Amino acid sequence: MxxxxxxxxxxxxxxxxxxxxxxxxGKARELHPDVSDAPDAEERFKEVNEAYSVLSDEQKRANYDRFGTAEVPMGGFDMGDIFGGGLDDIFSSFFGGGAPGARGARTHGRDMGIRLQITLADAAAGCSKTVAYDRLATCEHCHGSGAEEGGEVVTCPTCRGAGRVTQVQRTILGAMQTQTTCPQCHGEGKVVSKPCPECHGEGRVSGHERVRVEIPAGVRDGQRLVVPGKGEAGLRGDEAGDLVVQVSVAQDEHFERQGDDLWCEREISAFQAMLGCELSVEGILADELVKVPVPAGTQPGDAVSVPGAGMPNARGRRGKLVVVVRVRVPRDLSEEERTQLSAMSRRRGEGTGLDFAGPDLFDELDGADEDSSGRKPKARRPHKRGRK
Ligand SMILES: [Zn+2]
Ligand SMILES: [Zn+2]
Structure with missing residues (x-):
């Protein structure tokens, strides 16, 4: 960080x-690469510049105080996928946190934000995921007190409790007075007389945390779940912040979620569209098959809904499954099918203008089933052109 x-x-x-x-x-003059010989001067100079560019901008400073970053998070939260990739911990970052105390020191642990991406199927069924992130956790050695055995909290001797010290720096422009946060107590005004060697009196140490998060069925994209006390540990046993998990539901290959409804597309043949049919559609839940009744005369683009087969919601109900029907017109008609369809079309008075067969073919077709004895069908009209 x-x-x-x-x-x-x-x-x-x-x-x-x-x-x-x-x-x-003051810092810039001291660290300017043209002036300073320190090996890390350039790096520190960059750091100082970066810090100043944020803290000198009122808006960026406010964001930094609140979110731990200068950029305005999307919707006041999304801090950007700076870590990209992983399924569990795409990014983790600080945000929120208590208002600065009387001396500008913060003793409560800050809330931490982490984003968790899950699939739509996981969102539908509910799931339990482990998130991994780094945080300041309570020091095990001193149990958060910050004190080694026999130690106690005393007023900081360096700043005498003020939390700040005044420094006088010689610069090219002359002596300059700067007030800085006390290096011993970090602005808190108090230190531990015999600090714990593990946490140097802070009562907390950085560590890697793994937390199991229960995600309820029907969770929405962008919904935040709070895991109390799993944010940053407080200073010397003070209240810890919370872990706020922002759930991001990935786009699904088959379904589009619209509120509690799930939309998908299915293709049927022109015959199925004309006659009606029943489709079996795989639902969002495991091993779920949804029967979708497609009525006769369904038009391309028509939507057929099945109530109760959509996305589960927090109230334990489910929305609709909406199937948008695409109609496939067969391209592979056999000669026989072509003849039969042509005849049907003529019966309906819908000529194709292609003249596959003469009108007298109706008789031929009507009698065709009985004609198994090799009896010659009725004479065809001489102008009939037949195939193609
Ligand atoms: Zn400790
Ligand atoms: Zn101090």
């Missing part, structure tokens, strides 16, 4: 715009 911008500039969280500018100018 990037370093804390306030720390980079050495200012308190509630520093004024002027203080921030002053601190930046």
């Amino acid at each position: 990037a370093r804390d911008y306030y720390e980079v500039l050495g200012v308190a969280r509630d520093a004024s715009a002027r203080e921030i500018k002053k601190a930046f100018l």
